[in-house]
Amino acid sequence: MVELIPLPRSVVAGSGETRLTARSRLYAGQGTEGVGNWLRGVLWQATGLPLREGRELDDIEPDGIGLRLDPALDPEEYRLVSDHDGVLIDGGSAAGVFLGAQTLRQLLGPDAYRRAPLDRDRTWAVPHVTVEDAPRFRWRGLMLDVARHFTSKEGVLRHLDLMAAHKLNVFHFHLTDDQGWRIEIKRYPRLTEIGSWRPRTKFGHRASPLWEEKPHGGFYTQDDIREIVAYAAERHITVVPEIDVPGHSQAAIAAYPELGNTDVITASNEGGTSLSVWDNWGISANVLAPTDNTLRFYEGVFEELLDLFPSEFLHVGGDECLKDQWKQSPTAQARIEELGLAGEDGLQAWFIGHFDKWLTARGRRLIGWDEILEGGLAEGAAVSSWRGYGGGVAAARAGHDVVMCPEQYVYLDHRQAAGPDEPVPIGYVRTLEDVYRFEPVPAELTPDEAAHVLGTQANVWTEVTEDQARVDYQTFPRLAAFAEVAWSSLPAPGERDFAGFERRMEVHYRRLDAMGVGYRPPAGPHPWQRRPGVAGRPIEGTPPNR
Numbered sequence: 001m002v003e004l005i006p007l008p009r010s011v012v013a014g015s016g017e018t019r020l021t022a023r024s025r026l027y028a029g030q031g032t033e034g035v036g037n038w039l040r041g042v043l044w045q046a047t048g049l050p051l052r053e054g055r056e057l058d059d060i061e062p063d064g065i066g067l068r069l070d071p072a073l074d075p076e077e078y079r080l081v082s083d084h085d086g087v088l089i090d091g092g093s094a095a096g097v098f099l100g101a102q103t104l105r106q107l108l109g110p111d112a113y114r115r116a117p118l119d120r121d122r123t124w125a126v127p128h129v130t131v132e133d134a135p136r137f138r139w140r141g142l143m144l145d146v147a148r149h150f151t152s153k154e155g156v157l158r159h160l161d162l163m164a165a166h167k168l169n170v171f172h173f174h175l176t177d178d179q180g181w182r183i184e185i186k187r188y189p190r191l192t193e194i195g196s197w198r199p200r201t202k203f204g205h206r207a208s209p210l211w212e213e214k215p216h217g218g219f220y221t222q223d224d225i226r227e228i229v230a231y232a233a234e235r236h237i238t239v240v241p242e243i244d245v246p247g248h249s250q251a252a253i254a255a256y257p258e259l260g261n262t263d264v265i266t267a268s269n270e271g272g273t274s275l276s277v278w279d280n281w282g283i284s285a286n287v288l289a290p291t292d293n294t295l296r297f298y299e300g301v302f303e304e305l306l307d308l309f310p311s312e313f314l315h316v317g318g319d320e321c322l323k324d325q326w327k328q329s330p331t332a333q334a335r336i337e338e339l340g341l342a343g344e345d346g347l348q349a350w351f352i353g354h355f356d357k358w359l360t361a362r363g364r365r366l367i368g369w370d371e372i373l374e375g376g377l378a379e380g381a382a383v384s385s386w387r388g389y390g391g392g393v394a395a396a397r398a399g400h401d402v403v404m405c406p407e408q409y410v411y412l413d414h415r416q417a418a419g420p421d422e423p424v425p426i427g428y429v430r431t432l433e434d435v436y437r438f439e440p441v442p443a444e445l446t447p448d449e450a451a452h453v454l455g456t457q458a459n460v461w462t463e464v465t466e467d468q469a470r471v472d473y474q475t476f477p478r479l480a481a482f483a484e485v486a487w488s489s490l491p492a493p494g495e496r497d498f499a500g501f502e503r504r505m506e507v508h509y510r511r512l513d514a515m516g517v518g519y520r521p522p523a524g525p526h527p528w529q530r531r532p533g534v535a536g537r538p539i540e541g542t543p544p545n546r
Contacts, residue, residue, distance in 0.1 A: 002129055003507040004106050005480050006167055006487035014128030018082045020049055020108075021063050027054030029068035032091070035098045036067055038234060042105065047124050048117040060086045065104070067097050076169075077134035080104060082126045095236040096134075099167055103131055110510035113165070137440070139403050139455025140486035141170035141240075142479065144471075147177035147251075148281070149201075149462040150218035151471075157231050158468075162515065164235040166483035171232055172315060172384075172457060174242045175220075178250035178278040178286070182219045183241070187300050188256065192219040195255035198277040204424050204464060206281040208535040212466075217277075225308045240311050240367070245298060246288040246351050247321030251277045253286055259297060261289045261325040261332065281463045283320045290326070290335045290347055295354055302358070312365055313382065318352050319369035342375060349375030356381045367403070370395070384457065386411075388546045389442045396445055396452040405457040408543035409438040410482060412474050413461045415538060416520055423473065423531035424464040428543040432522075436481040436501055437493035458482045464536065469518045473529050476519035480508055 002011055020043075028036025040051045051065070060066045066088040073079065073092030078100030081088050087104060091097030105112050107126045142163055144151065151159070160171060175182045181195035197217035203210035220228070232239045253260035254275045265275065265286065278284050288294050305314060323344035326332035332347065341347050349372070356366040356378035367382040370391025377383070382401040385392030392402040407414070407427070414427035440456035458479060465471045481501065490496050512519050520529070 003504040006484035008133040010132040012130045016128045017125040020124040025054035025064045026051040032067040080131040113514035137455030141457030143172035143459040145174040145462045147180045178284040181251040190255040195251040204534040205537045242315035244317030313367045318372040345375035353378040396449045404440040410458040425536035425538040472518035
């Protein structure tokens with residue numbers, strides 16, 4: 001049985017198998033050399049087979065692997081054929097060949113995901129099969145929040161490997177927030193000297209009385225970022241950085257107080273005349289001042305980001321910007337009057353619009369959370385629709401590109417079951433089946449409007465997921481269901497074969513085991529995955545479908 005996740009477009013099983021041996025060769029045609037190096041490396045680790053280089057496609061023989069480009073295929077489309085001539089993967093580009101190589105790895109069995117061979121005498125075989133496949137969406141994303149709880153560079157590289165194994169191709173890197181600034185900016189060293197550390201951390205939801213009374217923090221040097229971006233590129237994953245403006249910016253203001261609304265911030269703030277990096281969760285009222293100095297500062301930040309991230313899009317956040325300080329600030333009110341803006345919402349739209357024009361002038365595109373719709377959407381901006389479907393619908397109807405990531409379906413920090421054993425339960429219950437039945441394209445969109453849906457993304461926020469074990473538990477196995485939604489052309493949600501998906505997951509759990517993923521077991525959490533006594537914020541009932 002060929003138990004592949006995500007589900008391919010077409011699978012035709014043959015009879016027999018291709019056996020890989022110490023004599024097997026791997027031929028990587030022109031344009032596929034990088035994929036060949038990656039595939040040879042991971043299979044050498046798992047199998048101990050050298051897979052020596054084949055100089056010509058004819059060199060592979062019946063026990064070899066061939067990789068080549070086929071211009072008749074779309075860039076991420078691939079065709080894998082295993083038969084009496086060996087294994088051949090054709091792709092429309094190197095990305096397509098790489099995606100086919102991921103399928104080959106699944107066909108070899110769960111132990112193909114291990115980092116050392118369990119038995120050097122075992123037989124490694126690929127069943128005779130023809131797989132033809134291509135993705136539904138061009139944007140198949142995962143967002144990881146490293147601001148609330150920091151993830152080491154090695155942890156980020158591990159996430160990229162897990163994404164690649166599930167054919168996801170956009171890594172949304174949430175680098176800054178009230179609770180921490182995680183990227184080195186050379187012209188502004190205090191962003192990491194001060195902004196990357198907080199004195200303590202709330203443990204659990206913000207209503208919890210518990211605190212972790214020790215400093216928390218960390219950041220990535222620019223060389224770390226270059227390594228992460230290069231590692232992702234080898235796996236045909238695009239890294240989209242997020243620098244949050246004008247809200248969720250207390251860590252930056254703590255480092256450079258002049259960025260804040262200094263005519264409003266007083267000694268009543270945290271017992272002093274300046275702010276510190278926030279140690280609690282929620283939405284901070286401390287937002288950026290709408291001044292020319294702030295604009296120039298963040299232009300400097302983005303200039304350094306452009307050198308580090310070659311992505312088409314840069315994410316500017318734009319969400320949950322409380323307007324209280326702007327309402328009280330003479331400086332902000334003077335800017336609203338000077339520009340003839342429609343109040344504080346118009347001021348936020350002006351702020352976002354400035355960076356939309358700035359990025360566009362440099363050949364890049366701005367994307368932000370759906371609050372950037374408030375006060376008017378910046379021309380050319382794209383939207384991450386998180387507060388349900390509404391923002392995405394409005395943006396698509398206005399001709400803007402959209403990534404659908406509604407919290408009631410794909411916020412993976414939300415709880416997976418209603419039972420008392422779920423650790424730090426947040427939000428509505430979103431089971432594996434709920435994620436599998438998520439439909440990214442709203443039914444009310446016309447075909448022309450739906451064409452603006454670039455794809456979909458799952459989001460992993462880390463307020464209550466303080467380490468790799470907690471992130472693994474919340475993310476998996478639901479990310480496997482999400483990956484199938486993002487990749488496969490599935491029927492309508494109510495018609496999807498969830499029983500078939502569960503059957504295929506029986507094998508996929510073994511792959512996750514081989515990769516060392518601490519997923520939530522189908523029967524519920526292991527004792528060591530529970531967090532008794534740590535308060536969450538569960539919401540009862542069915543989430544709104546809007």
